[in-house]
Amino acid sequence: MKDNSGFIGVFRRAFPVQLPEGPIRFMKAEVKNVINIDDLKYQKWLSKSESSVFTLGEQAFGYGTGMEKFADDGFSETRVVLKDSPRLAEGLMIEALVDDARTKGRHYFGIYRNCCKMIRDDDYIVRGKFLVRIGYNLTALHWDFSGDVRFGLIVEPAWIIQRTAAASDSAGISASSIELDLLRIHGVESADKYIMSFVESHRSFLLPCGGTAKLADRPVTIFTETAE
Secondary structure, three states: OOOOOOOOOEEEEEEEEEOOOOOEEEEEEEHHHOOOHHHHHHHHHHHOOOEEEEEEOOEEEEEEOOHHHHHHHOOEEEEEOHHHOHHHHHHHHHHHHHHHHHHOOOEEEEEEOOEEEEEEEEEEEEEOOEEEEEEEEEEEEEEEEOOEEEEEEEEEEEEEEEEOOOOOOOOOOOHHHHHHHHHHHOOOOOHHHHHHHHHHOOOEEEOOOOOEEEEOOOOEEEEEOOOO
16 A cells, blocks of 8 residues: 655646636535425436536535526525635536536546546547547646735646457557547647647636636746645
């Protein structure tokens, strides 16, 4: 087992994200008082609802168009400044990008609070008995800068290899050659240019709670105390 007892932190390359600074209207409740909390959390994905619930510790936050209906489940209206609840803000950033992906017919999976994998259907190559799809790993994070909370988005290439009929193993597949082929599909020569293609197409995006997030066009290197 790896010993992480001496772990201090990690440097990361993230694109700064500017979020609304003023208070935003939410519905709020104690998780323990909401009987159907799981149904409310996943209704957006299961029934295409325009409202949803995000749980953070013992608190549940409802947001989106029609969130007033959560009053029937014990929620009451409140106001939240996103900088005061950074974990909530991270989740909303990822959900916003997933919403964008859904409108463009792209797949997403592995969504977990502040991260997800986004895979495109229209970009792939076939190598032998394997089909390789291209996409992005997205991670939202925050850090403290001179007492001020800042937000960012880590954008990384993601590769999905799917075995077709009768494929037994991945022998003969070179990750580096696959990467070059996939990048050529996008008309770029490097992973950095591929990442920038995502950034350039998401200069701003609408948050599901209301308001707009703005993505910087250059990354910064930050130091976080955890690897999460």
